[in-house]
Amino acid sequence: MNLPVTAAHPWVVSPALARGIQTELAREVIREDRLGPVHRVAGVDIGFEAGGRTTRAAVAVLDFPALTLRERLLLKRPTRFPYIPGLLSFREVPALLEALTGLRHAPDLILCDGQGLAHPRRFGLACHLGVLSGIPTIGVAKSRLIGNYQEPGPERGDWSPLHDGDEVIGAVLRTRSRTRPLFVSIGHCVSLATAIDYVLACAPRYRLPETTRAAHRLASEKETPQIG
DNA sequence: GCGACAG
DNA sequence: ATCTTGTCGC
DSSP: OOOOOOOOOOSSOOHHHHHHHHHHHGGGOOOSOOOOOOOEEEEEEEEEEGGGTEEEEEEEEEETTTOOEEEEEEEEEEOOSOOOTTOHHHHHHHHHHHHHHTOSSOOSEEEEEBOSSOSTTSOOHHHHHHHHHOSOEEEEESSOSSOBOOOOOSSTTOEEEEEETTEEEEEEEOSSTTSOOEEEEEEESOOHHHHHHHHHHHOSSSSSOHHHHHHHHHHTOOOOOOOO
16 A cells, blocks of 8 residues: 655654654644545554563554444564653554555544644644654544543533643543543544544444454454464 | 653 | 453443
8 A cells, every 4th residue: 555654754762852853743734624535444553562572553444434344454563662651652653654554455534542632742643643644633542641621521422622721632522421531632634523523433332433442452462373 | 849641 | 551350330
């Protein structure tokens, strides 16, 4: 598959340089809808093995809106960046980009496991993957990194704005009634309103989107003895 | 200085 | 994220 990947930048850098790269690339993020018809949605996730020394990048592509599994791809690479709050993309994006490149067909939209704009420099993992891959992305995190909010209503579909000062940086969305909400934010080429619609469409039954669930299962799957 | 802190 | 079994609740 041919990804319109933007000229990359070094990945093994100091935290200070990584933050500088984020601040620069944040200018490339497109916050409005610029996505075409969505027929395939991908979920991406990272898992670890060998005590964290090996990174497992998983991508699951589902047909939309049916949400049936279309393609899966798992790729292993040595882990080369630690987990530092605010710098998660430097740990996970390199392997995810490689995995996307290996897909038979490019997805029309990607739901990422982590923040998008809801980040100190407005450049979370979803923005980073979107800007470098050129594919529309949405940030879907299970917990908060930054921002303040009022608890959303108890029903599925209820949501409240996540803000940082005067700025709305995301939405705290209930995808399942009486269950902890998700933190949705713009990744790249998808507005917040559209992002909320897609997350709800991809999570018809469980708290997490089916895309994320499929990718997570693959990323944390136990080694199965192969035949042949 | 102290507390917060995606996965 | 990962280490890990049973258990409380709808």
